[in-house]
Amino acid sequence: MYKTPCGRFTGALGLGLKQKNLTRAATGHLVRLCRDGPAQKITFQRLKILKRQYVASSGQFWQRAKPQHEPPSVLEDRDDAIIQQVQQIPATKPPVLEKEPEAVRAARIEARQWKELKVEFSELPGIYARLSKIKLTALVVTTAAAGYAMAPVPFDPMCFLLASLGTGLSSCMANSINQYFEVPFDSNMNRTKNRPLVRGQISPLHAVSFALACGVPGVSLLTLAVNPLTGLLGALNIVLYTCCYTPLKRLSITNTWVGAVVGAIPPVMGWTAATGSLDPGALLLGGFLYCWQFPHFNALSWNLREDYSRGGYRMMSVTHPALCRTVALRHSLGLVGLSAVAPAVGVTTWTFPLISLPINLYITHLSFRFYRHGDRTNARKLFFCSLWHLPMLLLLALTCKKIKVEPDGGVASITPPVAMRD
């Protein structure tokens, strides 16, 4: 028998409602059949949205026109069948279809099911990793570690580890709070629609608790075990990211500049963890990260203009496209300039500007092409270049690190064993 939810109601109420339900269901069907125009439009729009989702979710950055195989499933959804916990697999698939990665297909099917909001403890590590944007956190910790390594002091492994851990925890908190704030916006953008809070894998309270559980020990660790300056910078970074950058994303294009500062602070933190003071060298390293952010982010946002516009994000690429390209080029040139200044500040030797010139010129060249042509291909090239450019630059800086010569003739170098051998 057609088991309706009202069957659960007690007594006469349930009976009365059941009868009403049958009549209403019948009229509902009729109404649906007569309602053609708007439903068709909705289907078309939905096709567009689904097509975009499918293309973007195929895991590849570029967009290919793929045969639309969504129509059968959309039509199925419009049927009034009771969907309990049956897998919604489209009834027909066109024969010519590129082999979809299994993970993508499974994710797509899983995304259409109703799920019980029960926390599975085995899934929690994965959920936390995605909540804290673990890959981004790892990059942030790497830049902080680079800042520490570049500082002209003997390397202390304990301090290094504590500083890295503290920075990582602070970054986890910042990222978690960011996701907590942005749930409805993330739901509407292809890039972010599989985040844990969007999917309801944990509750907002849980996410905030996790954030606090990371951030409070992280900042405390930095303040007490490293030094107060580093702790202050860590706390400042969290506040900047969550309370300035995140809301500003929807209000003004200045969010990009704030975001660049947020990215620049970790290497400064690494340096201050080592030396305990804000030296020009720290600011130089921060300057590298600051300048790098613009070609990186502007190129990334260039190809996401539609999503940003629909989601209400105010990014330079949407509202001020010319400025977007100019700023990317300007800051690529800034990287060249900063590399030249590095020896003057005493951070690296004179070989650094020379050996970093090729990669700096290359990214500037791509920025220039992006500036001139402003098309998707150039934006993509610039973005991918920025991904390897930064690690390479930091590595080169590390190899050219200026080794301080002590007054007594000894050499203070990076690793204590070498110094002890002298």
Place this chain on the structure above:
Amino acid sequence: MSLTITTAVLKRSPCSRYSLRSLRCWHSANETQKQKPREQKIQFSPSSSSKHDWIGPPDRLSNLRPIIYHIPEQETPLERQLRHLRQETEDWNHAFWTNQNVAFSQEKEDYILLQLKAKGLSERDETGRKRTLNSEEMAVFYKDFLDKNFQKHASYNKEWYRRNFRITLLMARVALQNTLRTLMGKGRGKEEGRTSGRSTT
């Protein structure tokens, strides 16, 4: 006869109650909420033994996932307040994003048609496929859309942050209340999912 069966079944097994919203297909006439913004009725009904909320696939228009809230046997006023707030926020969010997405798609289509007409081109090319504009031309539309909706977005933002905070605070209070009740031994049945702060409700 069905009445007898219904009451007999219910007497045997306590059923979990789910928010009326999920059983919307036959709402009674004295429903106080105004015309629901969502066209699609929620067809899913969780099993009666489940004691958790359920989350569904993203909505077609708003891309937000609907939640069916579980109503515990002895719901406290605080829990009811939380549930209502979450429900209301969800509906409000859904209405906003539906309007936003539909308006965006509609205006985008209109803009494309307008541009094509200005160029003297038909909507479809020789092969029957719809013509599209290049990204530079579309960028004008994207900028225009953002500028036009700035005030709306700003006020939505503020309201969303406010609601999010309130919901989280309420959740914290509910979790605290439940923990205290369990610690004092006045727990409500054997709902282990509710006692710790790691509950998803």
